[in-house]
Amino acid sequence: MKRITKIEEKKLEVRKIRVAAYCRVSTASEEQLISLDAQKAHYEEYIKANDSWEYAGLYYDEGVSGTKKEHRDGLLKLIADCEKGLIDMIITKSISRFSRNTTDCLELVRKLIDLNVMVFFEKENLNTGQMESELMLSILSGLAENESVSISENNKWSIQKRFQNGTFIIGYPPYGYKNENGEMIIIPEQAEIVRKIFADTLLGKSSHTIAKELNEQGAVSKRGGKWTSGTIVSILHNEKYTGDAIFQKTYTDSRFNRHVNHGECDRYLFQGHHEAIISHEIYEKANEVMNQRGREKGNGENTQRYQNRYGFSGKIRCGECGGVLKRRIHYKPSGDYAAWSCKNHIENKNACSMKYVTDDALKTAFLTMMNKLIFACRKMLIPLLRNLQGYHDKGYLLQIQEYEMKLEKNIEKRQVLMSLVSGGLLESALFNKENNALILEEQRLWEEKNKVIYSVSGDRNKVETLQKLIKCISGREFLTEYDDELFIAHVDHITVVSRTEVIFSLKCGLNLKERLREQ
Secondary structure, three states: OOHHHHHEEEEEOOOOEEEEEEEOOOOOOOOHHHHHHHHHHHHHHHHHOOOOOEEEEEEEEEOOOOOOHOOOOOHHHHHHHHOOOOOOEEOOOHHHHHHHOHHHHHHHHHHHOOOOOEEEEOOOOOOOOOOOOOHHHHHHHHHHHHHHHHHOOOOOOHHHHHHHHOOOOOOOOOOEEEOOOOOOOHHHHHHHHHEEEEEEEEOOOHHHHHEEEEEEEEOOOOOOOOHHHHHHHHHHHHHHHHHEEEEEOOEOOOOEEEEEEEOOOEEEEEOOOHHHHHHHHHHHHHHHHHHHHHHHHOOOOOHHHHHHOOOOOEEEEEEEEOOOOEEEEOEEEEEEEEEEEEHHHHHOOOOOOEEEEEHHHHHHHHHHHHHHHHHOOOHHHHHHHHHHHHHHHHHHHHHHHHHHHHHHHHHHHHHHHHHHHHOOOHHHHHHHHHHHHHHHHHHHHHHHHHHHHHHHHHHHHHHHHHHHHHHHHHHOOOOOOOOOHHHHEEEEEEEEEEEEEEEEEEEEEEEEEEEOOOO
């Protein structure tokens, strides 16, 4: 018996275009790495918003130059995945982000075209899959290769003119000052700290000691972080606190590398540029004290190694008065032992009643705390890490990306102005007016962007330190001996609540209470 079976029409499924993005930043600084996260968030949203596209990943390089493709692992991995047939299209911000070298750019694009992979350059609105010839890409990539040179030369010309006529605006004033309408204005509360730093230096305190005391007092640094010895030294060396300003302390060579200016280029001293915080006499005496200390110790300005003889040094705080505990040896008939005593209690028992805690008791408490973390690593630390990694809030990152786009437009406007004035098409007075307005706008945008960056940066640091802690203790046997290096690596400070209880404040943000054995 004949039988007919209907074969249903097979609907062809349209395969989505697999789109990847490529990002690059030129340096590996904290701000640039957060900027990189912002770029990644932007492209992820951009690609997933197109229904005909399939998100194929983000490839990026950090802390490398765009001039040579051989030094860019992210780009090389992207090309390798294209060769494996995993990608149909690449999106990148501009030709200069892809490559500033014309030969490399054309070579890469030709190779990708042979692999049937398109490249879309956002800034130039250029899609290699729609090009009839390489002429436009060749022209644009040539312009990209010369872009840095052109911008650099025009910037140098403009800055040199402003150095010479005294109209240069310091866009990022040092600690103690703020910028108002192009003028450096003193911030009174910060100026007091600057004066204290110079005064303490003249009293013989090291830069490390000054930084430690400022941290203990809760003083806020320029970026809201902790004070360091290097920060103190840079303040002591900064002539701007005398009211003077030296311009062109650094310069950029033909390969765009930054160098300290030791006389290779002219420098410009502007005396009385702004209101002084300290006198020239104090500035010179403080720097002489630092130089003398360096000559005596033979270590320049690295004084920290003379301050921290023990892992606990400077890291134990009194829970009653907030003072720092000092190490002392207690001599007893039954045997000598090391103990930590509050310096305020030592000087005046009525000012603080906190008695000493023994060195051994603190070390035993640290071992107990670390062993608890080793035991609970999977149940406590790894979930905490996942929670902290939620700092990659796309709203914040996209906000950072928006500020960066505005900053780029600002740079483009200034570039046009510089081209006009250098070509004699714009009067210097009008150029200075418009250029200074753009500089002030740039400063405002940077300040607003940095507020977002610093809020993200704090959690980023916690993530990194927590990752280090997890890596250190994951799968590790329980500790049986105290290790100074382990303590320094993971503990920010200890607060002695009483002779029977302490709190370990870890660098990752955890605060863990621990009992002290009887003393």
